[in-house]
Amino acid sequence: MKTRKTDVLIIGSGLSGLMTAELLSLQKNVMIFTKKRLEDSNSYLAQGGIAAAVQEKDAWYDHFLDTLQAGCFHNETAAARQLVTDGLEMIQKLVGLGVQFDRQPDGTYQYGKEGAHSHARILHIGGDSTGKHLIDTVKKRIIEKNLVVEGETVLKLIVKNNRCIGVWSMDELGEMTATYASAVILATGGLSGLYPLNSNASTITGDGLALAYDAGAELTDLEFIQFHPTLLVNDDGKSVGLVTEAIRGEGAALVDESGNRLMKNEHPLEDLAPRDVVSRVLYRAQMAGKETFLDIRNINDFQKRFPTVTRLCAKNRVSIEKGLIPVAPGAHFTMGGVGTDVGGRTSITGLYAVGEVANTGVHGANRLASNSLLEGVVFANRLAQTVRSETDVELTLEAEWEGIEVLADSPTFEEIREIMNNHIGIERDERGLNQAVRWFERYLNTTVIHEFPSLEDIKKRNQILVGWLVAGSALQRTESRGSHYRTDHPYQREKWQQRRVKRRKECYESVESTAGA
Numbered sequence: 354m355k356t357r358k359t360d361v362l363i364i365g366s367g368l369s370g371l372m373t374a375e376l377l378s379l380q381k382n383v384m385i386f387t388k389k390r391l392e393d394s395n396s397y398l399a400q401g402g403i404a405a406a407v408q409e410k411d412a413w414y415d416h417f418l419d420t421l422q423a424g425c426f427h428n429e430t431a432a433a434r435q436l437v438t439d440g441l442e443m444i445q446k447l448v449g450l451g452v453q454f455d456r457q458p459d460g461t462y463q464y465g466k467e468g469a470h471s472h473a474r475i476l477h478i479g480g481d482s483t484g485k486h487l488i489d490t491v492k493k494r495i496i497e498k499n500l501v502v503e504g505e506t507v508l509k510l511i512v513k514n515n516r517c518i519g520v521w522s523m524d525e526l527g528e529m530t531a532t533y534a535s536a537v538i539l540a541t542g543g544l545s546g547l548y549p550l551n552s553n554a555s556t557i558t559g560d561g562l563a564l565a566y567d568a569g570a571e572l573t574d575l576e577f578i579q580f581h582p583t584l585l586v587n588d589d590g591k592s593v594g595l596v597t598e599a600i601r602g603e604g605a606a607l608v609d610e611s612g613n614r615l616m617k618n619e620h621p622l623e624d625l626a627p628r629d630v631v632s633r634v635l636y637r638a639q640m641a642g643k644e645t646f647l648d649i650r651n652i653n654d655f656q657k658r659f660p661t662v663t664r665l666c667a668k669n670r671v672s673i674e675k676g677l678i679p680v681a682p683g684a685h686f687t688m689g690g691v692g693t694d695v696g697g698r699t700s701i702t703g704l705y706a707v708g709e710v711a712n713t714g715v716h717g718a719n720r721l722a723s724n725s726l727l728e729g730v731v732f733a734n735r736l737a738q739t740v741r742s743e744t745d746v747e748l749t750l751e752a753e754w755e756g757i758e759v760l761a762d763s764p765t766f767e768e769i770r771e772i773m774n775n776h777i778g779i780e781r782d783e784r785g786l787n788q789a790v791r792w793f794e795r796y797l798n799t800t801v802i803h804e805f806p807s808l809e810d811i812k813k814r815n816q817i818l819v820g821w822l823v824a825g826s827a828l829q830r831t832e833s834r835g836s837h838y839r840t841d842h843p844y845q846r847e848k849w850q851q852r853r854v855k856r857r858k859e860c861y862e863s864v865e866s867t868a869g870a
Contacts, residue, residue: 355530356750359384361740362520362534364507364561367394368484368726369708370540371491372733373740375450378498380741384532386522388506389556391492394542396708396729398554399484400597400661402465402477403730404723405440411472413437418860420724423469423627424688424717425835427574430860432713435695436724436731443730444476452490454478466602467722469627473602475723481597481661484726505530506808507560510537510568510704511752517568517704518748521757523808531752535745538697538736539565539706543687544819545578548778549770550592550683552581558812559819561710565691566822567758571700573712574689576827576837579720580779581685582607582631583647585662585678587669592683594665596647598722601625603652607635608677610644629719629836632682636779639681650676682779686725688716688836689826697736703746707736718835759810760817761799769816777824782841786828793821 359382363370366387374383406416416437421428448454454476455463465475478486495501504525511519511531519533541561545553566572583596601607601624607615619634620626635645649655655673656663666673690712697705708729715728772792776785796817803810833839 354754355528356533357530358533358748358750360534360745361536361538362386362532363538363540364520364564365394365540365542365708365710366391366501367540367542367708367729368396368487368491369729369733370538371488371495372730373538373540373707373736374495374500375491376734376737377740378500383500384534385495385501386505386507387501387503388560390503391496391501392488394488394554396484396726397488398552398595399726400481400595401467401599402475402483402723403444403487403726404467404470404475404721405444405727406437406472406474407441407444407462407476408464408472408474411474413440415471416440416474419469419471420715420721421717421860423719423721425719426717427834428717429714432695432715433717435735436715436728439731439734440727443727443734446734447487447490447730450490450494452478452487455480465599466625467598468601468625468631469622469721470625475599475602477599479660480657481599481659487726506811507564508806508811509757510564512568512701513752515569516702516746518746519752521752521754525808527807529754531750531754533748533750535703535748536740536743537704539691539704539710540708541710543690543709544823545684545687547770547773547816547820548684549774550584550586550681552584552592552595552683552685558816560812560815561706562690562822563815563818565699565704565706566818568701568704570704571692572690572822573692574714574826575687575823576830577688577716577718577835578684578823579628579686579688579836580632580682582628582635582682583680584683585665585669585671586681587671590681592681593669595685596662596665596678596680597659598628600647600649600652600659600662603658605647605649605652607631607680608646608648609638610646612648615645627719627835628685628722629838632779633838635680635682645680646677647680648677649673686720688712688718688720695732695735696739697732698739705736705740707732718837754804756802756804757806757811758800758814759803759806760796760814761801763796763813763817766813766816769820773820773823777820777827780838780840781827782839783828786824789824790821790828793817793824797821
């Protein structure tokens with residue numbers, strides 16, 4: 354088996370991983386592993402934009418309060434404050450890297466509005482292809498520095514005395530390598546690919562969570578999985594891509610096949626309510642046998658303003674001329690993950706996490722729209738500062754491969770997705786969650802140690818492990834909050850509304866007193 358050594362090893366190629374690499378590459382030797390191609394990330398698929406309180410009439414504390422309210426006040430306030438106060442600096446840093454946000458004819462930024470935002474503060478690129486442009490800009494710089502190893506799957510973290518010193522990995526030809534690093538960074542994304550309807554890249558199935566769990570790192574809030582209300586669905590009912598929330602911000606409405614407004618009287622913000630609320634309304638409509646659509650008939654120049662969605666519809670033979678885009682809610686974003694502080698440190702020394710795989714607590718129980726790309730750059734910057742401030746350790750290249758657990762018996766990927774969808778979906782209850790836990794445990798109890806596993810063996814065992822972790826977390830939280838909705842412990846709407854109003858008032862008073870600090 355081969356060995357190699359670097360200062361910093363980053364696992365994953367989304368925006369947070371690439372930004373961390375870019376920010377560290379002048380001071381450290383950096384290497385990036387991605388199990389497929391560099392473009393296979395959720396960041397690349399992100400359409401809507403990046404939220405930041407940039408314009409004069411907006412303020413970081415309004416963005417902060419919107420983030421807390423969307424997160425049902427389950428957020429870590431220090432992390433949420435860090436997110437919004439660093440926003441302007443990171444937007445300027447992106448512009449310095451060559452990012453060109455859409456502008457008005459007078460040269461000022463164009464701002465979009467999305468669900469649960471009190472101001473129009475969403476910066477975008479190319480209308481609805483923000484993620485692609487951000488990744489392309491940073492990727493070009495990364496490729497020039499020759500930092501990327503494509504087709505490399507991490508099998509196991511190397512941990513000695515609660516310090517991570519590297520990883521075992523396998524390439525697409527089955528060759529294994531031990532790579533040693535003073536800092537190992539998980540930037541692997543979330544787990545939404547485990548659901549049949551999802552907006553994620555096909556590679557995003559929770560591998561980073563499994564790696565961290567096996568190494569003994571703390572994982573938190575895995576029950577909080579955001580379902581995006583508007584995934585484009587084809588005639589077979591399969592999701593074929595995301596329909597950005599920015600379209601609703603421009604006046605589109607969710608309707609059923611009879612033209613009835615689905616969000617009317619459901620929430621004061623109607624079609625721009627928080628995503629968990631909108632997703633449940635659409636889900637219940639579909640369970641009642643209704644078809645659900647996004648009505649875009651009052652949006653002028655739709656094709657020019659939303660070229661990515663236009664191309665997506667054309668590719669899947671959906672006519673936008675009719676003005677009704679068939680949509681359904683699907684798994685989108687993992688709020689929980691590997692527990693970290695705002696500097697990216699996990700409970701294992703030398704192991705860090707950033708982006709969707711990490712849980713700083715910034716999103717609480719439900720992520721505010723377009724805070725994910727902001728999270729990626731803000732906490733990449735914070736993590737880079739952390740790594741630069743810590744002394745590199747002298748690594749001894751002495752780890753011995755001892756094999757890895759795989760399943761002696763395993764289900765199909767479709768069966769895993771069916772369990773996730775039926776029992777750990779938009780609505781949950783104790784009976785279904787117990788059933789899911791038992792189902793996953795039946796396979797986990799068949800594990801054996803394999804010296805030379807296949808990549809398929811590794812992938813399947815990770816999927817089962819992550820499904821079990823999510824089901825167990827959801828079973829333990831008996832309240833309904835944000836994206837975690839228990840039909841056996843539903844929201845008491847009036848009580849929750851009173852609590853939210855009170856918490857928002859308390860936060861406003863607290864934040865206003867320090868807003869000038």
